[in-house]
Amino acid sequence: xxxxxxxxxxxxxxxxxxxxxxxxxxxxxxxxxxxxxxxxxxxxxxxxxxxxxxxxxxxxxxxxxxxxxxxxxxxxxxxxxxxxxxxxxxxxxxxxxxxxxxxxxxxxxxxxxxxxxxxxxxxxxxxxxxxxxxxxxxxxxxxxxxxxxxxxxxxxxxxxxxxxxxxxxxxxxxxxxxxxxxxxxxxxxxxxxxxxxxxxxxxxxxxxxxxxxxxxxxxxxxxxxxxxxxxxxxxxxxxxxxxxxxxxxxxxxxxxxxxxxxxxxxxxxxxxxxxxxxxxxxxxxxxxxxxxxxxxxxxxxxxxxxxxxxxxxxxxxxxxxxxxxxxxxxxxxxxxxxxxxxx
Numbered sequence: 072x073x074x075x076x077x078x079x080x081x082x083x084x085x086x087x088x089x090x091x092x093x094x095x096x097x098x099x100x101x102x103x104x105x106x107x108x109x110x111x112x113x114x115x116x117x118x119x120x121x122x123x124x125x126x127x128x129x130x131x132x133x134x135x136x137x138x139x140x141x142x143x144x145x146x147x148x149x150x151x152x153x154x155x156x157x158x159x160x161x162x163x164x165x166x167x168x169x170x171x172x173x174x175x176x177x178x179x180x181x182x183x184x185x186x187x188x189x190x191x192x193x194x195x196x197x198x199x200x201x202x203x204x205x206x207x208x209x210x211x212x213x214x215x216x217x218x219x220x221x222x223x224x225x226x227x228x229x230x231x232x233x234x235x236x237x238x239x240x241x242x243x244x245x246x247x248x249x250x251x252x253x254x255x256x257x258x259x260x261x262x263x264x265x266x267x268x269x270x271x272x273x274x275x276x277x278x279x280x281x282x283x284x285x286x287x288x289x290x291x292x293x294x295x296x297x298x299x300x301x302x303x304x305x306x307x308x309x310x311x312x313x314x315x316x317x318x319x320x321x322x323x324x325x326x327x328x329x330x331x332x333x334x335x336x337x338x339x340x341x342x343x344x345x346x347x348x349x350x351x352x353x354x355x356x357x358x359x360x361x362x363x364x365x366x367x368x369x370x371x372x373x374x375x376x377x378x379x380x381x382x383x384x385x386x387x388x389x390x391x392x393x394x395x396x397x398x399x400x401x402x403x404x405x406x407x408x409x410x411x412x413x414x
């Protein structure tokens with residue numbers, strides 16, 4: 072029996088973009104929706120699961136794997152973060168908001184969320200930003216969940232496979248939002264392949280697990296190419312951001328269709344973790360932002376909220392994959408049908 076009864080999976084997009092309404096619309100179009108536990112309390116995650124179940128929806132839940140090192144950074148890292156806080160003061164002053172004090176945490180109430188997913192299992196659980204650990208993988212599988220680990224390189228795929236997940240989500244660097252990378256790229260190592268299909272081919276030759284393709288899946292042709300390269304399904308994010316059911320901020324949705332934005336770039340400016348965004352003033356002004364997730368996410372939150380409220384796209388995280396120009400408005404149901412209609 073195949074793990075997925077559809078080749079179209081809606082990428083989990085934390086921060087409010089992934090909603091129960093989006094899951095419903097994706098399912099009505101013939102796809103599988105995902106919810107995102109990132110930035111939510113365990114209670115909020117559980118409430119969202121209950122809401123999706125009350126509608127009879129099939130869905131998965133994505134969880135961020137925390138970095139314990141963020142809880143106890145050394146003096147040099149703390150100094151960098153405080154310096155970045157000072158650098159952000161003009162952005163805060165622009166909207167008359169106050170930056171919070173430096174906050175160090177693991178962001179995700181990790182153990183409480185795992186406990187909740189074991190007590191009340193969902194059909195699919197995916198992980199980003201690291202490896203959940205063999206014991207977590209096995210416990211979730213025993214509870215009845217299909218476990219998906221996100222990787223970006225062959226080295227990460229091999230490390231993930233050792234824990235025994237059911238599926239690997241292979242994310243190319245063209246994908247929008249945060250990279251799920253968790254291993255440093257060794258000096259002198261081969262550069263990332265130019266296409267998602269090429270990365271899939273590399274990973275498929277290294278591990279014997281079903282694969283999900285993520286990154287620059289912009290239409291039915293890209294979907295077919297990924298399947299031909301060995302993917303069992305594709306994971307689509309940016310193409311759904313502008314849809315009616317997406318919970319993305321309207322300023323973000325509008326920016327994806329605004330001709331003033333001409334390129335994307337990987338940036339740490341908004342969260343301290345590399346993520347692909349449309350290039351706006353904030354990205355340009357803070358090109359040298361330090362590593363510091365989720366501390367920098369907490370620092371910039373008031374600025375991002377104020378920019379959104381003001382309809383100012385230049386200080387908002389405008390997550391977008393390299394194929395953002397094809398993202399369209401309307402119902403996510405129609406978007407999914409178009410992807411699958413040509414598949």
